[in-house]
Each structure stands twice: as structure tokens, then as C-alpha cells.
Amino acid sequence: MVRWQKKSAAVGAALVMVAALVACSSSGGKQEEEQSSGGSGGNVADTPRMKVAFITHAAPGDTFWDLVRRGAEAAAKKDNVELQYTGAPEGADQANLVQTAIDSKVDGIAVTLAKADAMQANVKKAADGGIPVVALNGGIEAWKQAGALGYFGQDERIAGQAAGDKLTQLGAKKAVCVIQEQGHVGLEARCQGVKDKFPNSEKIYITGTDMPGSTTTMTSKLQQDKSIDYVVTLGAPFALAAVQSVKDAGSSAKVGTFDTNKDLVGAIKDGSVQWAVDQQPYLQGYLAVDSLWLYKTNGNTIGGGQATLTGPAFIDKNNVASVEKFAAAGTR
Numbered sequence: 001m002v003r004w005q006k007k008s009a010a011v012g013a014a015l016v017m018v019a020a021l022v023a024c025s026s027s028g029g030k031q032e033e034e035q036s037s038g039g040s041g042g043n044v045a046d047t048p049r050m051k052v053a054f055i056t057h058a059a060p061g062d063t064f065w066d067l068v069r070r071g072a073e074a075a076a077k078k079d080n081v082e083l084q085y086t087g088a089p090e091g092a093d094q095a096n097l098v099q100t101a102i103d104s105k106v107d108g109i110a111v112t113l114a115k116a117d118a119m120q121a122n123v124k125k126a127a128d129g130g131i132p133v134v135a136l137n138g139g140i141e142a143w144k145q146a147g148a149l150g151y152f153g154q155d156e157r158i159a160g161q162a163a164g165d166k167l168t169q170l171g172a173k174k175a176v177c178v179i180q181e182q183g184h185v186g187l188e189a190r191c192q193g194v195k196d197k198f199p200n201s202e203k204i205y206i207t208g209t210d211m212p213g214s215t216t217t218m219t220s221k222l223q224q225d226k227s228i229d230y231v232v233t234l235g236a237p238f239a240l241a242a243v244q245s246v247k248d249a250g251s252s253a254k255v256g257t258f259d260t261n262k263d264l265v266g267a268i269k270d271g272s273v274q275w276a277v278d279q280q281p282y283l284q285g286y287l288a289v290d291s292l293w294l295y296k297t298n299g300n301t302i303g304g305g306q307a308t309l310t311g312p313a314f315i316d317k318n319n320v321a322s323v324e325k326f327a328a329a330g331t332r
Contacts, residue, residue, distance in 0.1 A: 044080050047297045050108065051082045052289055053101035057094055057114045057138065058087035059181065059209055063261040064235055064281055068137065070331055071285030072110070079293040089181070089209075091118025098122040101131075108132045108292035110285075113139020113146065114184050120146045132295050136288040137281070138186045140307050149295060150303045152287045154279040154311035156186040160193020162312050163256065163277055167198040167230055170274075172254075175201040175230040176221060180208030180238055187234050190258060194232060201232070208238065215241045215248070222249035233257045236264035236276070243272045260315060265327040268320045278323075279311030282331045 054072050058065035069085055076083035084106070088094045094115070099122050101109050109126055113119050116139045127133045127147030135143035136152040143151040167175055175198060177191035182205055191203045204221055206214035222228055222245060231246065231253050233239040239257035246253050257264065258277040267273040287308065294300040302308055315323055326332035 043078065045078065045293070045297075047080055047293070049080055049082060050293065050296055051084065051104075051106045052076065052108045052110060052292055053097070053104075053106045054083055054085045054285075054289065055094060055097045055101065055109065055111045056085075056087040057089055057091070057112050057184075059089045061209065061211075061237070062235060063237060064259050067261070067281040067331065068285040071282035071287075072289045073285075074282075075286045075289035075293070079290060081289060081293060083289065091115030091183075095119050095122045098126060102126050102129065106131060107296060108134075110134050110136060110288035110292060111148075112137045113142050114186055116142035116146065116185065123147065132292055134288050134291050136284045137279075138184070141185075143307070149301050150291055151307040152284045152291070152302075152310060153307070154309055155307065156189035157193040157196070159258065159277055159279065159312035160190040160195075161197045162193075162314075163190070163232060163258070164194040164197025164201070166256065166275065166314065167194070167201075167232075170230075172198065172230040173200065174225075174227045175232055176225075176228050177201055177203050178218060178231065178233045178238060178242065179203055179205050180214065180233075180235060190234055191232075206238070208235070211237065211241055214238060215245050218242055218245035219248045222246060222251040222253060226251070229253050231255045235259050236261040239264055239273050239276070240267060243267065260323075260327065260332060262327045262330065265315070265320060265324055265332070268315060268317060269324065271317065275314050275316040277312045278315050278332075280313075280332075281310075283310045 086097050088097060095118050109131055113135050123133055123146040133148045134150045135148040140151055140155055177194050179187045179191060181187060195201050206217045231242045233242050236259050239255055242255045255273045256275045260276045260278055264276060291302050323332045
């Protein structure tokens with residue numbers, strides 16, 4: 001974890017800023033797929049109104065992205081930013097959204113690079129054309145090459161290694177790592193990290209947009225291989241599906257996961273899920289928007305040329321109470 005410790009120093013100043021401003025956060029809640037938002041009233045910056053395109057690879061129904069969006073909206077409200085939030089799971093469609101943002105002459109772009117090969121040309125086009133770009137959540141190996149000013153997220157390989165170490169510490173014997181989206185480099189890196197530190201693990205693939213089918217696939221795997229004693233999922237909704245799969249399969253396997261939402265925090269509290277690797281998605285959305293505002297209004301950059309890491313950290317029964325109220329508010 002030395003690498004994480006070095007990089008995490010860049011987070012310090014940003015976290016101080018967030019702590020001072022978090023009282024301005026929006027109330028959250030799911031909204032239409034594309035809209036403009038940027039609240040008025042309260043402690044809103046008196047800087048000129050600016051327009052930011054926020055483009056993610058969010059799949060429909062994945063509650064993780066609700067948290068990212070709420071962080072982005074909180075920063076937009078504070079910074080007098082018109083936020084244009086869009087998403088597309090496929091890299092080519094996401095690249096087209098970047099081109100649309102360029103054509104509409106936005107003042108800044110925040111983008112995920114989970115499928116960097118498809119995204120890089122248009123992201124670099126925006127940066128080379130004078131539109132500042134920051135990356136978040138996916139693309140830690142690609143953001144510099146794409147011309148982004150900074151990156152906000154976690155190193156997925158390191159996060160996976162932390163989960164692998166956790167499995168070893170807990171005495172697990174065999175694990176299955178469940179990937180919900182083929183071709184997503186970050187998810188692949190998580191499972192590879194798990195295997196780095198916990199070799200007796202294997203991957204299976206599910207279709208994240210088909211939850212009944214995903215549950216069936218996990219159930220079948222557990223029925224076929226009774227030696228599996230840990231299921232590691234890569235998103236909160238899939239952890240909750242895995243809990244059901246364990247029951248349906250008559251398995252005694254335990255469930256750990258990456259990422260959280262309100263229901264997942266409740267599952268940790270009641271013991272049906274053992275732990276979650278938290279990358280603080282709200283913070284990713286907040287810092288992405290706020291960093292663009294700082295760059296446009298004061299020439300600031302965050303991270304000193306390195307990724308600004310927002311995780312990993314573990315939430316388990318020992319500390320779940322400390323985040324429960326924030327999860328209830330829709331920000332963790």
C-alpha cells in the first residue's frame with residue numbers, strides 16, 4: 001500500500017475544502033437521464049456562470065452513480081455551475097457525448113474513462129481545443145495520455161489487492177470474483193488485484209443490467225462448486241443479489257463487495273454482507289466539478305500531476321455506524 005500512501009497526500013487539501021462546503025450539498029435523488037442543474041440560493045459563488053458536461057459510463061439502475069451525481073450536483077450548486085449530466089454504458093456512445101459537449105462549447109468536461117480506447121481521441125480533442133477536462137472513477141492509467149488535468153478515484157488494482165489481503169486475513173479458502181460488465185478495465189483490474197493477493201480465486205461474468213439473470217448465474221456457480229466460501233462482487237446491487245444466490249444455492253459462502261449504497265450499508269449492519277471497499281463516489285463527483293471551477297476561476301489544479309485517490313477504505317461491522325447516517329442521506 002506504499003503507492004497508495006504516496007498518492008493519497010494529494011487528497012488532503014481537497015478534503016479540507018470539501019469539509020467546509022459539504023453543508024451546501026443537494027438532497028440527491030434519481031433524476032432524468034439528461035438535464036441541467038445548478039442550484040440557486042445559499043452560499044453560491046459569485047463567479048461567472050459556467051457550463052460543465054459530466055459524462056459517465058453509468059449503466060441503468062446502478063445506484064452507485066446516484067452518489068457520484070449527488071456529489072457533482074452539490075459542487076455545481078456551490079460553484080454557480082450549470083451541470084449537464086449524461087451517461088452511456090458503451091464507449092463509442094460516451095465518446096459521442098464528449099463530441100456533443102465540444103460542439104456545445106462547454107466550459108469544462110468531467111468524464112469517466114472505463115473504456116479509454118474508445119474515449120481517448122475525443123477527450124484529447126476537447127483538451128487540445130482549450131476545454132479543460134478531468135477524469136474520474138475509471139481510467140487511472142489513461143487520463144494523462146488523454147490530456148486530462150487530473151483524476152479522482154481509486155487505483156482499482158490496489159483496491160483489489162486490498163480485498164485479496166482481506167480474504168487472506170479472514171481465512172477464506174476459495175473466492176469467486178463477479179464482474180458485471182465485460183470490457184470494463186477497472187472491473188477487470190479489481191479481480192486481478194484480488195487474485196494477486198488471494199490466488200485461489202476465479203472470475204465469473206454476469207450481465208449487470210439483468211439482475212434476475214445475474215442472480216441465477218451466481219446461484220449456478222455456487223451449486224456447481226461447493227468449495228467456494230466467499231463471493232466478491234464489484235458493486236452494491238450485485239452484493240445484495242449474491243446474498244440471495246447464496247441462499248438459493250444452499251451455500252455457506254460469505255459475501256464481500258466493492259462500493260456501497262443505503263441498502264448495502266444495512267446489509268453490513270445485519271451481517272448478510274461482511275464488508276465493502278469504499279471509494280467514496282460522492283467525493284469523486286464533487287471533486288471533479290469543483291476542480292474544473294477552481295481551474296477556470298483561479299488556475300488551480302489538484303494532485304500535483306498524480307491521481308487524487310478517494311479510496312480504498314473498508315466499511316464493515318466495526319465502523320458501519322459511522323457512515324450509516326450519510327448513507328441514509330444518499331451521500332455514501
